Amino acid sequence: MSKDGLIRLIAAGLILIGFSACALGSNEVFHSFEFDNLDGNKDIEILDYQYGDSNMPFTRPDKDYLATGHIQQAARISGMFPVGQFLYVKWRVNSTGKVYKDTVDLKSRLPISMDHKIVHFEIKGPQLYVYLIQSRQAFHASGAPDCQAKFYAELECTRLYPQHWTNF
Numbered sequence: 001m002s003k004d005g006l007i008r009l010i011a012a013g014l015i016l017i018g019f020s021a022c023a024l025g026s027n028e029v030f031h032s033f034e035f036d037n038l039d040g041n042k043d044i045e046i047l048d049y050q051y052g053d054s055n056m057p058f059t060r061p062d063k064d065y066l067a068t069g070h071i072q073q074a075a076r077i078s079g080m081f082p083v084g085q086f087l088y089v090k091w092r093v094n095s096t097g098k099v100y101k102d103t104v105d106l107k108s109r110l111p112i113s114m115d116h117k118i119v120h121f122e123i124k125g126p127q128l129y130v131y132l133i134q135s136r137q138a139f140h141a142s143g144a145p146d147c148q149a150k151f152y153a154e155l156e157c158t159r160l161y162p163q164h165w166t167n168f
Contacts, residue, residue, distance in 0.1 A: 034076040053086025130161040
């Protein structure tokens with residue numbers, strides 16, 4: 001076999017490997033997961049959370065913090081990582097001492113394309129709210145209601161949980 005023939009064979013093999021990887025499907029996509037309970041929500045303490053089965057940092061609390069019973073009250077991860085199939089959150093309402101937990105099935109709620117989208121959650125008393133922010137550059141149409149997620153008022157968003165709501 002000539003050198004050119006060998007190079008073509010290797011190139012074809014690499015292309016087939018690439019197509020095979022795409023065909024197998026990777027659920028890794030550039031997106032963000034976040035929450036921020038530090039600003040104005042002093043009556044709530046987040047006790048535990050988990051975004052999907054990934055072991056990526058910030059998709060669940062650090063084990064050392066979790067062992068103390070007090071975890072970080074804000075987290076954010078952006079980049080290529082698996083899209084979470086669920087979101088689990090456990091929290092306490094400090095004024096009442098009541099502990100709540102909720103698990104949201106995200107499989108049926110998230111769009112097919114999660115590219116550059118943000119999964120964001122907030123807690124208001126006994127209720128968990130989960131939002132999908134379209135992107136940091138997607139402003140809602142003039143006259144459309146503001147996004148209900150406190151940091152994203154002017155952006156296009158969808159409330160995924162508890163009930164569906166959208167502003168675009």
